[in-house]
Amino acid sequence: MSHAANVPPRIRRSQTLALVLLVVCGVINYLDRATLAVANEYIRADLGLSLGQMGLLLSAFSWSYALCQLPVGALVDKIGPRWLLGMGLVVWSLAQAAGGLASTFSYFVIARIALGIGEAPQFPAAARVVSNWFPARSRGTPTGIYNSASPLGVALAPLLLPPLIAASSWHWAFFVTGALGLVAALVWVSLYRDPVRERMSDDERAYLEADAPGEAAPKTSFAAWCALFRHRATWGMMLGFFGSVYLNWVYLTWLPGYLRTERHMDLAYAGVAASIPFLCGFAGALIAGWTSDRVTRNAASPVTGRRKAVVASMLGMVAFTIPAALAESNVVAVACISIVIFLANASSACAWSLATVVASRSRIASLGAIQNFGGFLGGALAPVLTGYIAQGWSFVPALLTGAAIAFAGAMSYQFLVVKPIPEND
Template sequence: MTTLSPFAAPSPHIRRSQQVALVLLVVTGVINYLDRATLAVANEFIRADLGLSLGQMGVLLSAFSWSYALCQLPVGALVDKIGPRWLLGIGLVVWSLAQAAGGLAATFGWFVVARIILGIGEAPQFPAAARVVSNWFPVRARGTPTGIYNSASPLGVALAPLLLSPLIAATSWHWAFYVTGGMGLVAALIWVSLYRDPDHTKMTAAERAYLEAHDGADAAPKTSFASWRALFRHRATWGMMLGFFGSVYLNWVYLTWLPGYLRTERHMDLAQSGIAASIPFFCGFAGALIAGWASDRVTRHAADPVAARRNAVVVSMLGMVAFTIPAALVESNVAAVACISIVIFLANASSACAWSLATVVAPRSRIASLGAIQNFGGFLGGALAPILTGYIAQSFSFVPALLTGAAIAFCGAMSYHFLVGRPIPEHD
């Protein structure tokens, strides 16, 4: 039987399926983050309309992250059981309806419930994307597509102020939620109509051999609940959870509060803040694409792949800390936006490197499990960041709020550095 090695070019049929899958993942990922960022862009208008304090807005901005974080652990198993086509399709419908419901919110409680359901609906997006890449790309060819679908997150945040600020100015903040919710429903229909798993696609034996190539390695053993729980016996697991907490915390300070910060603390108008808030996240888009590519090449020449990928995370996070301090203290708006742009570039580079770190620290049977545990820790930081930032800004100003984020990110970098040192063995 003719086989294709994992280094061979895929057939035109597989290449077409890969391209369709990646385009759909990027589109749904951009909508996913547009929906998350709508509240941040409309921050001031919603606060004025509903009479919310900065502290209450912090709670509202964090409501999404709590449900999203808690759903990360079970959703991976559901993707494996149900498949990415239907679980992501259902998730798109749920989160799009929740997004549209946010536009109908007339009370603080209604809005909190809508954001919680939004977090539940959006939870399958990235686990499903990881499964799609593992379905359609052989082991040695998964780095680039992983970087591509991860770049959708900063791209969505970058587009949010550019697309939604003019819409809000022309209509009201309610329409920003209605329009983005409608986009998600259309995307759900397109996703379910066009995406198919390899198991439901007619292919030749050689094409299936290409997808199933594992470079001669034996199949990974099955994962049990006991082996998943055993990950918590290793300090590397805790180092990755605590480290990603710090990285995502500082990233989400900017993701949730940047437009409001620019208008409240930096006194920019809606048009200025819309452009200024988008620039850093276009830099983050570049950071996500570049980091995975650079990390792979550094690791190829490193004696210790764990140390190489861990150090990439630590250096990126220390850079985030270093540039957040002047971002908080400089008087020039241009200098502040430039510093924030570097921070967001490094934040997305750190995130991409952290996901690749999981692939070399975890045993082969539990790569997804360790990645999900790390992401769970990260989004606990993402949930805390809007609340703490809102209350600090309300009590003092945004300056100590940003410096607090820098301090938490520094502690996260130290957690990676001192706790993540060796790979977790397969049999422990």
């Protein structure tokens, strides 16, 4: 009963509502993250920052975001996604608006750290929502859908924000996106609810429990959370996602600046060129989710199927980053970068769906958040290391460094994530 055609109508409506809300919140989430990258040149000129300092500022978000992943996953499993994501929306939206008031480097760093804290619940909460409303072998498609919000938000940023900046100032880009998040917080808390099995029909319960019959997932505990670190799958997912997110964040944080500085594109052309790869990433997340469901249904196990999808996507990222760095043609470079970001978002969607089948039922958000912690250590390092390498040499060795780190991450997934983590271990 896990196939789409057999979804009970009331479950289908709840699934659709949940995914629409997650995508809207995710788009705003990434619009907020990308605002600094889009306004990079204006902020550097206004505050008098070097490329290295801008790299530090771009990474400030990722450090707090990564560290908060450790507690927030357990909190999502314990409290539930409705209220934790709602509170996160409020915190990150206020922090985003506060960024628009920045007049010094240190103040801006504090605002970005607060943004990372507020945004931390978004993806662990989304993983829990999907595990609540979809059976295990059908989670790839919805995971791809909510992950598609990431590249969509980044693609919209260089299209929507430059006209706003040109008409007013870079400050207003932060104020407007912050206000959008506060509206989204109200809508999310008002409309989203977790499934209540006692109020469901037999068909509805049978659908949700198709791959894991029994009662609803129990609440997690601190001891159960700590026990995850005894398994090599947990470490493989942390190290693997480090490589994936590192390379993705090289592009996410530096692509507009790279196209302007290294490729000498004018502002309007660079804005369009920076959007194209992330629109490809939007397609990548959607296609990967759908594809990983098909692969998993024919694989020896859900873990094997979803792991293969992650590794294949990451190896493709490595392969196309090399010509992206070395090509003289801007068209060839942007085309290769588009393929890389298509695969990066495919990899991310598959990695999050992998967490839902590796983790025991009570620790899905916990494991997903631990994986995301490892990823955003890479995301925090990427803009800093890229900025300093570009400042000392050029962007070419910076991109090749990212490719090497992504390859190591793919090998971590391949050889360490081989079996699921039992519920009582």
